[in-house]
Amino acid sequence: MSYQEFLAAFAVAQGVGDVDTLLGEHAARYKFQITSRERAQNAIALLADELGVDWRGLRVLDVGCAYGAFTIELTKLGARAVGIDNNAKWLGLAAVNARGEVDAPFIDCDASAFAAREALAPHGPFDLVLLNDVLEHVYDTAGLLANLEALTTREAAVWFEVPNGLATQHVLAEGHKKIFGLSLLAPDHWPAFVATPFHIFYRRWPYFPALFGAFGFGDLRLITRNRDRDIERTRARIREDLDRIGALIAAGGQSPVVERACGYYLAEAEHDLATMAGGALYLKYRARFWKGIARKSGSTR
Structure with a gap:
């Protein structure tokens, strides 16, 4: 019964009442916790x-x-x-x-x-x-x-x-707060968009191999799977999302800092669409999460 006790304690901690209310009215909001x-x-x-x-x-x-x-x-x-x-x-x-x-x-x-x-x-x-x-x-x-x-x-x-903060889907709606363009912004800007103290340090993929390698975990294997059937599918989905991002900017009403960040992002993405191979494109713009295993260098396991 401990899991049910956890749900009851979580409901109280979040001020949503009881388990039935948590699993009903608030199920979507707390899906991450409920399905832990x-x-x-x-x-x-x-x-x-x-x-x-x-x-x-x-x-x-x-x-x-x-x-x-x-x-x-x-x-x-x-x-x-x-x-x-x-x-x-x-x-x-x-x-x-x-x-x-x-x-x-x-x-x-x-x-x-x-x-x-x-x-x-x-x-x-x-x-x-x-x-x-x-x-x-x-x-x-x-x-x-x-x-x-x-x-x-x-x-x-x-x-x-x-x-991955550069994933087009996360640019359209940041993974935690669902706010357009937020994943492209440095943490300094987050208080202007998020009421409670909260921010995420989104880093580019090359940061992580460098980080792990610098501390002895140099044998890194990425296990994120490319779910697109071919390069054409990858390019088409990226293009579709970039057009949506561009349309949201063109419609006006966005913060200047978001407009500027999206402008830089769109320019980089257009360059990458013209020059980058399919696997790299998927990793940079389609993969919403990067999953991997980093072993200590020299490990034989």
């Missing part, structure tokens, strides 16, 4: 296929664990999973989520702070680190990766999923 267990199970199945691992006894660090779904599901499979987050509210909900089902540690910890090494050392060294929708929330990614390098085994791997 299911998403964790699907991602773990994908990871098992990609890594070919036996979860039993594997030391796993779930960074940004939030409600604990990944940590819980991995513990059920026999992993020695540890969930960390720097949000006490979410950690409290994670404890409710796990209650009576698994005994997994949830630790209040900033994974990018040097102090994380001392806090997490008793639970490591880790064989696998999960960065599931985490990197876009982290300012000090170098601090994070330096800690992961220090806290992991010689053959460790990092699994990551990160949103």
